[in-house]
Amino acid sequence: MTPTDDSHILVEEVSRRYGRGRDTFTAVRGVSFAVAPGQLFALLGTNGAGKTSTVELLEGLAAPHRGRIRLFGDLDPVADRARIRPRTGAMLQEGGFISHLTVRETVLMWAELTSRSRPVDEALDLTGLTHRADVLVQNLSGGEKRRLDLTMATLSQPEILFLDEPTTGMDAEGRHATWKLIRQLREQGTTVLLTTHYLEEAETLADRLAIMHRGRIAVSGTVSQIVAGHPSTLSFGLAADGGATPGELPVSGRVEQHQGRVTIVTERLQEDAARLLAWATERGVTLDRFTARPASLEEAFISIAHSHRDPDEEETT
Amino acid sequence: MSGPALRQMRTLFRVEWKLFHRIRSNYVFVLFIPVLLLFGMRFVQEQMNLSANGLAAGPVMVATAVGILLIFSLYSSVTGLYVARREELVLKRLRTGEVSDPVILAGGASMYVAIAVVQIVVVAAVVSVMFSAAPRQLPAAVAGLLTGVALATVMAAATAALCRTVESVMVATLPAIFVLPMISGIYIPREVLPDSLGDVLRFAPLAGTVDLIRSGWTGELSVAAGLARGVLEGVWVALFGWIAVRRFRWEPRT
Numbered sequence: 001m002t003p004t005d006d007s008h009i010l011v012e013e014v015s016r017r018y019g020r021g022r023d024t025f026t027a028v029r030g031v032s033f034a035v036a037p038g039q040l041f042a043l044l045g046t047n048g049a050g051k052t053s054t055v056e057l058l059e060g061l062a063a064p065h066r067g068r069i070r071l072f073g074d075l076d077p078v079a080d081r082a083r084i085r086p087r088t089g090a091m092l093q094e095g096g097f098i099s100h101l102t103v104r105e106t107v108l109m110w111a112e113l114t115s116r117s118r119p120v121d122e123a124l125d126l127t128g129l130t131h132r133a134d135v136l137v138q139n140l141s142g143g144e145k146r147r148l149d150l151t152m153a154t155l156s157q158p159e160i161l162f163l164d165e166p167t168t169g170m171d172a173e174g175r176h177a178t179w180k181l182i183r184q185l186r187e188q189g190t191t192v193l194l195t196t197h198y199l200e201e202a203e204t205l206a207d208r209l210a211i212m213h214r215g216r217i218a219v220s221g222t223v224s225q226i227v228a229g230h231p232s233t234l235s236f237g238l239a240a241d242g243g244a245t246p247g248e249l250p251v252s253g254r255v256e257q258h259q260g261r262v263t264i265v266t267e268r269l270q271e272d273a274a275r276l277l278a279w280a281t282e283r284g285v286t287l288d289r290f291t292a293r294p295a296s297l298e299e300a301f302i303s304i305a306h307s308h309r310d311p312d313e314e315e316t317t
Numbered sequence: 318m319s320g321p322a323l324r325q326m327r328t329l330f331r332v333e334w335k336l337f338h339r340i341r342s343n344y345v346f347v348l349f350i351p352v353l354l355l356f357g358m359r360f361v362q363e364q365m366n367l368s369a370n371g372l373a374a375g376p377v378m379v380a381t382a383v384g385i386l387l388i389f390s391l392y393s394s395v396t397g398l399y400v401a402r403r404e405e406l407v408l409k410r411l412r413t414g415e416v417s418d419p420v421i422l423a424g425g426a427s428m429y430v431a432i433a434v435v436q437i438v439v440v441a442a443v444v445s446v447m448f449s450a451a452p453r454q455l456p457a458a459v460a461g462l463l464t465g466v467a468l469a470t471v472m473a474a475a476t477a478a479l480c481r482t483v484e485s486v487m488v489a490t491l492p493a494i495f496v497l498p499m500i501s502g503i504y505i506p507r508e509v510l511p512d513s514l515g516d517v518l519r520f521a522p523l524a525g526t527v528d529l530i531r532s533g534w535t536g537e538l539s540v541a542a543g544l545a546r547g548v549l550e551g552v553w554v555a556l557f558g559w560i561a562v563r564r565f566r567w568e569p570r571t
Binding site for chain 1: 568
């Protein structure tokens with residue numbers, strides 16, 4: 001998508017620096033992307049990639065060193081804070097709670113500080129915290145604290161929701177419940193910007209995503225677009241006494257054999273799979289536990305993490 | 318202040334009020350400092366020959382008590398509060414919401430301001446009775462209280478800006494706790510000091526507040542002199558406010 005003024009979130013060539021002089025560290029370096037209303041955009045990356053630094057700029061917690069950010073078309077996150085805040089919700093990467101308050105007191109406090117807040121009991125129910133309402137925040141597990149954070153972020157039914165690693169520390173049940181809630185909000189028209197290092201999360205939820213690496217966006221697009229440039233794999237077992245050898249397989253991809261299992265890394269998955277199956281049928285060869293798998297986000301992610309070395313990295317870190 | 322801002326202030330006040338009561342040892346803090354102060358002042362009053370310097374014990378003791386409460390009860394508590402809330406990332410989280418920065422700071426501090434004002438009023442009343450000294454210029458006393466509360470609070474924000482951790486609050490507040498009462502007329506009335514030193518120290522932070530409070534019981538300041546003290550405190554509030562605005566950090570250093 002081309003960045004336009006119709007975007008709910010528009011980020012243009014944004015950089016963020018920490019420190020001064022010799023201690024300067026550039027965490028975000030010329031990042032650009034746009035998110036349309038009602039879209040879910042995921043920022044993926046390893047630890048230290050610059051995801052949180054970017055989200056904090058969008059949340060208006062800091063001003064960019066360089067570049068321009070606009071929310072809702074024409075609002076600046078720092079200068080127009082008072083106009084933006086009633087329309088946004090934010091989940092920080094961690095903490096932000098008073099440990100001696102109970103869950104209910106914490107949500108009640110946030111509700112009183114928020115215009116158009118949904119009722120506290122409804123909010124607690126939505127994130128599955130009703131049974132923990134009277135527990136002190138300091139006694140919550142890591143996953144429960146994330147749920148509390150999500151409760152507060154979604155109290156006002158925001159138009160833009162910033163979620164910084166929303167499911168870190170959650171068990172599988174909590175993670176799926178959170179995904180369900182995020183999907184519900186999106187269906188109601190909320191624009192969501194989510195950071196995560198769980199690839200499955202991005203793959204499951206995001207309309208579009210960007211993979212950040214060392215402060216830059218290495219690649220962005222839909223999951224299909226991102227994985228398109230990465231090879232797929234065919235995998236099967238080939239019996240040693242079956243009369244067939246890996247060398248005679250009719251495929252275009254690279255053939256590898258390890259402990260009786262053959263893996264074909266190919267950029268033409270459909271053609272190679274069809275040819276291989278036809279060949280096996282014709283020769284009467286059994287392809288044990290045959291699988292054909294398109295490139296996953298994980299492969300794209302790992303490949304990016306290993307391949308993108310920045311020429312000016314030494315200067316900036 | 319707008320309606321939403323007032324509502325937010327009330328919420329933040331109520332939260333701090335609840336937390337204050339949740340930690341029982343805070344009651345000791347509320348009662349201990351004033352009681353210790355009253356006992357200590359009885360002793361000091363006997364040691365100091367105030368009348369030789371033309372000073373009445375009652376007004377001096379009221380001004381001293383107010384100064385000590387502003388520093389020990391208000392300034393040090395609010396500094397600790399700001400740093401603790403920053404370390405817990407509460408300030409950062411509040412900034413993601415609808416509350417403005419000044420309301421975040423004022424809302425949390427308002428509970429400690431209320432406690433300090435109650436302590437000050439009670440101690441001033443008890444000292445007045447102890448020394449048979451009745452207020453003569455109430456507007457001056459009120460102006461002293463207002464300038465003192467404003468200065469102690471912005472000084473707390475400026476000090477919190479310099480603290481890295483909750484542990485460093487102790488060290489960062491030392492200058493205000495030890496030096497300020499010495500130079501602003503809280504421990505030692507300026508009249509007791511050599512004239513040249515007294516003239517310089519008249520401009521110290523809180524010195525104007527101390528003068529205004531004392532004048533509340535003696536009526537010694539003219540309107541012009543009272544206004545001058547008020548302006549002086551206003552300058553200090555602006556200076557510490559400027560430091561706080563420039564240097565205040567809303568989240569822990571990484």
